[in-house]
Amino acid sequence: QKEVEQDPGPLSVPEGAIVSLNCTYSNSAFQYFMWYRQYSRKGPELLMYTYSSGNKEDGRFTAQVDKSSKYISLFIRDSQPSDSATYLCATGEAAGNKLTFGGGTRVLVKP
């Protein structure tokens, strides 16, 4: 079993819809949680990071962490075609330590 599990998708939504992404993890030592966006053939771009349970909002993005369930989520409101990409969740014991990634979820936002 992988330490971080993520549904590969693809997830297809109409423009303006809410995109809901999630990951589960198994290692209780993970304390730091990140979401990266990766366009085709590019490097991952940091979207959100948090180290506590609860919600964190940044513009159209909301990250949610439930450490008791080992479950992390990312919500994208008012989705745009430019949001079409692969979204990677990542966890670590500390921010600068090695990151363990999920396999990524492909998202397609249709105009």
Place this chain on the structure above:
Amino acid sequence: DAGVTQSPTHLIKTRGQQVTLRCSPKSGHDTVSWYQQALGQGPQFIFQYYEEEERQRGNFPDRFSGHQFPNYSSELNVNALLLGDSALYLCASSGGLIETQYFGPGTRLLVL
């Protein structure tokens, strides 16, 4: 403010050859981590360098080695290339152990 840069962008090698990939961290960052990302998968941690020493290492064979220079830039070396080494190699930098990692654009390696 320049972000993380990597060179070359693409590389084609044959089995058994050796390759060196290069990374310059984001300004102000002193820690460099390397990841391998196979097609359709998430990145996998190779190793991390801090103060010119390897701090952490993932589950990769000794064919994978690295170096960090006094200016914090880093190299990843892979010897005796295998077909399975074909992947996107990503460098990430951070300001030590408490800062989030930022990724470069990657080097795409194809082994024939």
